[in-house]
Amino acid sequence: MSKNGLVVDGEGWFIVNARESRWKDEGPLGLYCTFEGKRRFPHFGINITVLEPGERIGMYHREKAQEAFLVLAGACTLIVEGKERQLVAWDFFYCAPETEHIIVASGQQSAVVLAVGARGRGVGGGIIYTVCKAAGRYGASVVRETTEPAVAYAKVWAELPRSKFVKYRRGWLSEDD
Secondary structure, eight states: OBTTBBOOOSSSOOOOOTTTBOEEEOGGGOEEEOSOOSSOOSSEEEEEEEEOTTOBSSOSEEESSOEEEEEEEEEEEEEETTEEEEEETTOEEEEOTTOOEEEEEOTTOOEEEEEEEESOTTGGGOEEEOOOHHHHTTTOSOSSOBSOHHHHTHHHHHTSOSOOEEOOOTTSSOTTO
16 A cells, blocks of 8 residues: 555555555646556556646557557547547447547547556567657647657657646546546
């Protein structure tokens, strides 16, 4: 148990409720729960992300690993291969390796998104943050292509507090909790 919620760092199976787990506040990149402690899951990453209107899951990018996203609540704009697509609750987006993409919460509505990604991004070149005009309209594009997260997220990270861990707050996952 951390001061901000449950953290599991052991091996073997476990059960933890997202509302009891530790969350991270990434400012304009939303709030998310990874269910992980210092020891990351070896084969895949998984998180629940809560986005307020206009917040985005990250910066427009492509990577060597596959990812998948399921919108659990609300509405999002998916920018995939430079084109905008609208997603609503229960829409599923499978993202094959090398597919450029990003998700942004739409207009006046928040969104809750389940994201799963294969580990091993460093294999064969990892992640590349690319320039995209459509993503740029949402503040989700880099100015110049880079493979460095510190460059891609420099402005966002500079404006965040040193510790971004927070406790779950009532209402993030549903109105009736």
